[in-house]
Amino acid sequence: MLVLESTRPVVEGAMHVAIDDEAIARWAHEVSPVALRPAGHELLSMLAGSQEKLANLVLLIDALNFCFWSSDPLRFEWRGRTYERFNAMFVSLLLAARYEPGWYDPRFWLEVPADEIRQVLGGKGELLLMDEREKIIRETGRILVDRFDGQFMFAIESVANRAWPLAVLLMTEFDSFRDVANYRGKIVYFMKRAQIAALDISMAWQTHDYPPLAGLDELTAFADYRIPQALRHLGVLRFSEDLARRVDTEEELAPGSPEEIEIRAASIHAVDRMSRVAATQGKRTTPWQVDWYLWDLSHRPDVTARHHRTRTVFY
Numbered sequence: 061m062l063v064l065e066s067t068r069p070v071v072e073g074a075m076h077v078a079i080d081d082e083a084i085a086r087w088a089h090e091v092s093p094v095a096l097r098p099a100g101h102e103l104l105s106m107l108a109g110s111q112e113k114l115a116n117l118v119l120l121i122d123a124l125n126f127c128f129w130s131s132d133p134l135r136f137e138w139r140g141r142t143y144e145r146f147n148a149m150f151v152s153l154l155l156a157a158r159y160e161p162g163w164y165d166p167r168f169w170l171e172v173p174a175d176e177i178r179q180v181l182g183g184k185g186e187l188l189l190m191d192e193r194e195k196i197i198r199e200t201g202r203i204l205v206d207r208f209d210g211q212f213m214f215a216i217e218s219v220a221n222r223a224w225p226l227a228v229l230l231m232t233e234f235d236s237f238r239d240v241a242n243y244r245g246k247i248v249y250f251m252k253r254a255q256i257a258a259l260d261i262s263m264a265w266q267t268h269d270y271p272p273l274a275g276l277d278e279l280t281a282f283a284d285y286r287i288p289q290a291l292r293h294l295g296v297l298r299f300s301e302d303l304a305r306r307v308d309t310e311e312e313l314a315p316g317s318p319e320e321i322e323i324r325a326a327s328i329h330a331v332d333r334m335s336r337v338a339a340t341q342g343k344r345t346t347p348w349q350v351d352w353y354l355w356d357l358s359h360r361p362d363v364t365a366r367h368h369r370t371r372t373v374f375y
Contacts, residue, residue, distance in 0.1 A: 062228075067249070077303070083294060088338045096343060104260060134187045152181060167201065230258075239375070
């Protein structure tokens with residue numbers, strides 16, 4: 061596995077982050093099997109459209125799935141409920157596609173006015189990297205039109221509807237999905253949004269009774285800033301004193317810095333170990349299911365650990 065193998069030397073040589081296997085063992089003993097069952101993410105079931113339209117729209121949503129940690133987080137109100145951060149952007153795009161079917165069409169992404177993009181992604185609060193988001197919308201649309209005749213479904217079919225090969229295709233064909241880093245002269249592959257796009261498309265299809273993608277168990281954790289936050293809360297990740305201070309004071313970590321790479325690499329391997337140890341306790345699960353569990357955990361009010369902050373389009 062490309063992600064696990066390329067991140068292993070980072071974990072083994074890390075100077076700022078460590079994985080506590082005793083904490084993993086305690087967690088595996090205590091966690092409820094019910095908690096590890098995929099739940100939530102009900103917004104995927106609210107999308108509408110054909111299999112082809114769902115593939116295009118979910119791709120667009122995950123192309124923009126990064127950097128929601130501003131000091132005034134994005135909010136969107138719908139049906140008496142306030143959605144925040146990623147969920148707020150998701151709902152906004154969901155509703156935009158209901159009122160303007162062009163949002164399912166990559167050709168529309170190429171020509172939609174910039175002010176309409178900002179209005180759709182806006183809501184209340186601040187969404188970081190807006191210029192980069194507009195660029196990614198247009199870039200994603202151009203690649204779909206030029207290489208896949210405007211249908212991401214054709215890309216999916218070209219990899220025989222398999223999740224991991226689809227993530228690799230996204231990484232190689234779309235610049236904004238090329239989530240790689242250089243650590244001490246070696247290339248490290250994270251592929252956060254590429255992998256989660258494959259999973260989200262599969263889950264969205266399932267909610268509409270279309271067949272899922274094959275090979276979801278080949279996916280790793282999706283290395284963002286919420287997963288290490290939850291892992292630190294559980295005691296699974298331990299930071300050096302200096303790194304802990306910098307994260308706790310909300311100092312931004314530079315993209316591609318050793319500290320940032322070590323946090324993400326350790327998160328991937330910690331989640332992989334958690335899924336394996338849980339299985340020895342009779343709690344069969346996969347890394348992506350543990351990832352979903354941790355993502356939900358990170359939003360609980362009793363989680364006081366801070367998350368690291370990196371201004372990047374990759375997560």
